[in-house]
Amino acid sequence: MTTIENLPDLPPMVRDSRPMEPTLPPSSRLPVRNEAEFFELYQRSLADLGAYWQGVAGTFEWIDGWPASVTLGGSFADGYRFFDGATMNVSVNCIDRHARSDPDRVALHWVGEDGTERAWTYEQLLDTTARFAKALSNLGVTKGDRVAIFLPNLLETFAAVHACFRIGAIYNIIFSGFSANALADRIVDTSAKVVITADGSMRRGRPVALKATLDSVLDRLPSVKHVVVVRRTGANVAMQADRDHYFDELIATTLDRADPVAIEANEPAFIIYTSGTTAKPKGLVHSGVGFLIGTYHDVLWSLDLGPEDVYWCTADTGWLTFPIFELVGGLAHGATMVVYEGALDYPTPDRAYELIERLKITKIFTAPTFLRMLARNGDDLAKSHDLSTLRLIGLVGEPLDAKTWNWVRNNVGDGTVEINNTYGQSETGSAWTSSAVGVTRSKPGSCGLALPGHAWSILDESGAPAGVGRVGYLVITQPFPTMFRTIWNDPERYRAQYFTRFGPERYDTADAALVDSDGHIWVVGRVDGVINVAGHRLSTMEMESALLSVPGVAEAAVVGVDDETKGQVPVAFVSLGASAVDITEDLLKQKITDEIGAIARPKSVYLLSTMPRTRSGKIVRRLLKELIIDGQASGDITGLEDPDVLAKLEQELR
Structure with a gap:
């Protein structure tokens, strides 16, 4: 087992970092106005986690069993439960309620790499989603059936995901760049009944075949009864009668909308696979209701997203960042989402700047590498565009170094853009450390503070708290709603991989971290990414x-x-x-x-x-x-x- 003995206690990147005051004012959407109130709320949330999350969950429309009599129970390693017995529907809370209040507001603005653009209002998103959900039902998909979604960033991807939420199907989004074998492995593991794909997509000016990739392995996928194909590139693809269906034709011939199904708060809603570069991919199982509640909370604190925002999450839909911050957590706030297909620096290095300027984007969620790409292209390119609408950049994936942090502050926008680095994993289902927008200070390179409702610790080899400034194992000591519940078809692997080092009630992130004197968490690397010299x-x-x-x-x-x-x-x-x-x-x-x-x-x-x-x-x-x-x-x-x-x-x- 990898250990962390003799790791440096205080890396220079931590020692030299200085707190930066927020540039945005405190938000009226947040329940606190300053750091002191934030820390007070955080401590209150830990005193009764169930009650805290019940308060967050009260934001949403429930179908039955609300307020739940039991809000937190069970064992971390063997199955925990929030809001036991209560039911709701995720698609209703992400789409229907916004369509009722403001049906003509643009929900999604899609931009293709080749310049093609389309947009759906919240009413159009609701109509397409509900009719596609009915079409899936007509194809024999029922609650608990698995649906594989092998799509790039398209409008139809949102409809596909929320159609599954609507009827209680368990979906698995598969990265559209995966090989045929990687695609087949995931479909075999879930025994998917339906696969939703596209004729192709565009990447750096070249078409990428998706339907053909699926066709090459369909003879190994006996569970697949139907394939739904979105027309994106217009490529001529093979379509087998009675099995293959074009998305637009299904919508055109399905006039009824599916009624939303009541889903119990702890029922599985989707499976997301880890990359599987060193072992068999792990199918992480997430509850849909818990995911909605936790990602809404995450986006609230880390982005302060609202209906007035034009917001762009640059991630690919195949990575969980996109569902957290756009597909579910973003839509829950009713903003206008930018959905982009393709490379961020193609066909020109200023592609991202052009989108921000033309679409008047106010907030972005991205990876630090994206900002380093912008910095590499120089000051002049950034200053040649009007980026004055941009007010906040959220980050996840790795720390943002101080040099790039300062370059972005000085060159992207008007010099006051708030930069917020966060931390999370596919297993956690949300970025649970962050700055609270407009409220808490940030430090270039740090992951910010644990958000209310999230209990954690940094432990030494013996399992005792490591102490301020000392590197140790980052663990989560209580479950929160977005955390995964098990590994699909392999609960023993779930327990063995995540609950061995420190026992069944402390989730082992396998990340090495420290906390500084201001309470900021610094993830300094994977435990197995530390080298022994x-x-x-x-x-x-x-x-x-x-x-x-x-x-x-x-x-x-x-x-x-x-x-x-x-x-x-x-x-x-x-x-x-x-x-x-x-x-x-x-x-x-x-x-x-x-x-x-x-x-x-x-x-x-x-x-x-x-x-x-x-x-x-x-x-x-x-x-x-x-x-x-x-x-x-x-x-x-x-x-x-x-x-x-x-x-x-x-x-x-x-």
């Missing part, structure tokens, strides 16, 4: 932070490789911004040595033109390691934003 365990994230502090460095990644003498040694990879000058391997090695010590000096530093990234913006460090050890990337690359970069990197690393 001559008996010293060092945080790769700390080394990356040191590299990113060098002017001109746009991106940095550090991995550990085997060494006969020291056991492991760090190897670094760096990509440079347009303004970089006089940056050498020796300079970068010395920067890490100065910041951390000679023990952390990298064996090599490679200067690259780009990095392999997922569509959610994370650098795939595993592939960089494979490239320098094996000379080629041998692992799964289907989740990459641009698989073509690997051939380029192979040449650069020779």
Whole structure:
């Protein structure tokens, strides 16, 4: 079992960070006005978690059994329950109630990479969703049946997800960039009755076949009785009679709307799979009602989203960030959502700026890598667009370094954009640490504060609290509504993987973290991402932070490789911004040595033109390691934003 003994107690990125006052005023939507009130509410929420979450849940329309007599019960490892016996419908609370109050407000504004645009009002979203739900029912889908959604970011993706919510089907969104085998593995595991896909999508100017990818493995998927195809590219695809149906034709011939089904608060609603790069993918099971309540709460505190906002979550629908912050948590607040298909820097590097300016986007949720991409393209490009409507940028996936944080504040917008870094996992179902918009201070690089209703601790090897400023294991000590409930078809793996190190009532995140004197949580890396150099365990994230502090460095990644003498040694990879000058391997090695010590000096530093990234913006460090050890990337690359970069990197690393 990986341990964290001898990790550095206070990394420079923590020591040197300073609190930044919020630039937005306190929101009338939040129940607190300052940090003191925030901390007071946080402590009250922990005193009775059930009552706290019951108060949040009272925001929504319930069908029966409300208020619930029992709000929190059961065992963390063996099955916990919120709002036991109470029923509601997620689609009603995300769509119907907004359609009733303001039917003509734009719910979704879709922009295709090729310039195609469409929009649906809340009434149009309701009509399409409810009729498609009826069409699924007519195809034999009933409550508890599984539906696979193999779609990119489209308007129809929202209708597909909420149609499943409406009739109680359990859906699994599958990343549209996955290979045929990865697609088949997930459909086999869930025994999906229906697959919803598209004829294709666009990525960096090239069509990506989706229906053809599904067709190539359908003979291995006996559970699939029907395939629904959204027309996106107009590609000529094979359609088998009685099995395959075009989405638009189903809608045109289905005039009735499905009535919403009452769903008990703890019933499963969807399955989201982890990437499965090192083991069989894990199907994380989430309750729909709990997910709605928790993601609504998350978006409220971290984005202060409202009907007046034009809001863009840049993630791909195949990653849980998108359902948390747009598909469910975003829609619950009734804002206008921007839905974008394609690469964020295509066909021109200022594509994102153009969208912000033209659509008058007020808030964005994205990954730090996106902001580093903007910084790499320079000040002039940012200042050539009117970004004055942008008021807040929320982040998840990894810490944002102070250098990029300050560049964004100075160059994107009018100098007052609030930047909020958050933290969460697919397992947690929400970003449960954050700044409270307009209320609490932020620190570049930190994950902010635990939001009310979320109990946590940082433990040492013995299971005792690690103490302020000391790195330990980050654990969650009480369940909250968005947390996953089990692993599909494998409850033993659920217990073994997450509840072994510290027992059945403390969820092990497998992240190494510390809390500073202001209560901010800093995640310094995965426990298994910490490398052992001559008996010293060092945080790769700390080394990356040191590299990113060098002017001109746009991106940095550090991995550990085997060494006969020291056991492991760090190897670094760096990509440079347009303004970089006089940056050498020796300079970068010395920067890490100065910041951390000679023990952390990298064996090599490679200067690259780009990095392999997922569509959610994370650098795939595993592939960089494979490239320098094996000379080629041998692992799964289907989740990459641009698989073509690997051939380029192979040449650069020779």
